[in-house]
Amino acid sequence: MSRQAFFRPLLGLLAGAALLLPACRPGTSPESAADKPLPMLGFPTVVAPGDTLFPRIPAFSLLDQDSAVVTPATFAGKVYIADFFFATCPSICPKMQSQMLRVYEKYKDDPRVGFLSHTIDPEHDTLPVLRDYAQRLGVPTAKQWHFATAPRDTIFRLAGQYMVAAQRDSTAPGGAVHSGAFVLVDPQRHVRGQYDGVNEKEVDRLLAELPRLLKEVGPAPATARK
Amino acid sequence: MAAVVSLQLMLRTAAALLAGAAVLSACFTDRQNEGQRLYASHCASCHGEQGEGLRRLMPPLAGSDYLGKHRAELPCLIRRGQKGPIVVSGVTYDQVMPAHEDLTDSQITNLLNYVHNAWGNQGPKHTIREVSQLLEACQGSDGR
Numbered sequence: 064m065s066r067q068a069f070f071r072p073l074l075g076l077l078a079g080a081a082l083l084l085p086a087c088r089p090g091t092s093p094e095s096a097a098d099k100p101l102p103m104l105g106f107p108t109v110v111a112p113g114d115t116l117f118p119r120i121p122a123f124s125l126l127d128q129d130s131a132v133v134t135p136a137t138f139a140g141k142v143y144i145a146d147f148f149f150a151t152c153p154s155i156c157p158k159m160q161s162q163m164l165r166v167y168e169k170y171k172d173d174p175r176v177g178f179l180s181h182t183i184d185p186e187h188d189t190l191p192v193l194r195d196y197a198q199r200l201g202v203p204t205a206k207q208w209h210f211a212t213a214p215r216d217t218i219f220r221l222a223g224q225y226m227v228a229a230q231r232d233s234t235a236p237g238g239a240v241h242s243g244a245f246v247l248v249d250p251q252r253h254v255r256g257q258y259d260g261v262n263e264k265e266v267d268r269l270l271a272e273l274p275r276l277l278k279e280v281g282p283a284p285a286t287a288r289k
Numbered sequence: 290m291a292a293v294v295s296l297q298l299m300l301r302t303a304a305a306l307l308a309g310a311a312v313l314s315a316c317f318t319d320r321q322n323e324g325q326r327l328y329a330s331h332c333a334s335c336h337g338e339q340g341e342g343l344r345r346l347m348p349p350l351a352g353s354d355y356l357g358k359h360r361a362e363l364p365c366l367i368r369r370g371q372k373g374p375i376v377v378s379g380v381t382y383d384q385v386m387p388a389h390e391d392l393t394d395s396q397i398t399n400l401l402n403y404v405h406n407a408w409g410n411q412g413p414k415h416t417i418r419e420v421s422q423l424l425e426a427c428q429g430s431d432g433r
Contacts, residue, residue, distance in 0.1 A: 151384070154334060158334045160343070
């Protein structure tokens with residue numbers, strides 16, 4: 064067998080491998096991925112050809128730990144991150160809130176970013192309880208991070224609209240089961256990202272994707288930039 | 290012929306060894322580092338992976354003065370949970386800690402001994418017998 068005949072299949076293999084390798088890379092190059100807008104999540108409604116509507120968080124009215132009303136207008140012109148918790152939750156909530164604190168610490172005083180934690184146990188989590196909880200967590204006022212309550216039905220309906228699973232379960236520790244999802248919402252109230260709030264890597268992804276969404280909002284005011 | 294015998298002997302020895310191993314494995318339970326594993330599954334979500342606690346919400350276990358000061362109450366605290374204000378290293382915490390009826394006395398012992406000696410803690414260890422006795426205070430001993 065000539066040397067050439069021996070190498071030919073090898074060359075073919077190498078060429079084949081080279082073709083396969085790009086498939087191992089996640090999508091496009093990191094630069095263009097970072098420039099791409101975040102997708103809109105949820106089932107779209109096609110109104111007309113070329114006119115597709117993605118679901119938006121409907122109007123809501125909640126009360127936060129400073130007894131202030133929280134509505135979509137509270138987050139006008141901002142992006143916000145929503146989650147669902149309860150103060151006496153012994154399972155995933157402390158972990159979630161410690162991860163949310165990472166995001167909060169990074170965007171503290173950036174007026175473009177809001178935080179909204181809904182209690183799913185409004186019977187126990189009264190305004191004073193929420194206020195105490197927030198302060199103990201190191202959130203002195205509701206200026207940026209709202210710990211909010213509403214009648215139970217309202218909260219659970221909202222959870223569904225954020226595409227977060229939450230329900231009462233007397234057999235679960237603390238009396239409710241819920242997912243630890245963080246939901247990223249844009250100024251038009253589209254859901255733009257979902258992240259597992261108990262998973263540090265997922266929250267790293269949120270920290271990486273949040274700046275991409277903030278590009279749609281505009282630059283941070285000079286005073287707030289860190 | 291000799292070869293056949295020695296082969297048979299080898300097979301028999303192997304079979305005997307295997308049977309022995311099967312019996313023995315029942316003696317060795319998977320309980321090495323049980324305290325650490327129980328901590329990760331039952332405690333770390335609130336008290337932190339490094340026992341650091343969470344701000345003023347969840348009390349720390351690393352470097353906590355509570356472990357030494359209330360040493361005799363710890364088994365019942367784990368068994369029955371804890372409610373109401375509690376002062377740890379000078380800070381008042383007020384959260385609900387769930388009860389752990391699912392743990393055996395020996396599991397509570399392993400858990401406590403892990404906490405007493407993790408993250409720079411240097412507390413004396415408990416024996417299972419001691420923990421069972423301490424659990425009598427809250428009728429919480431399951432004798433296992």
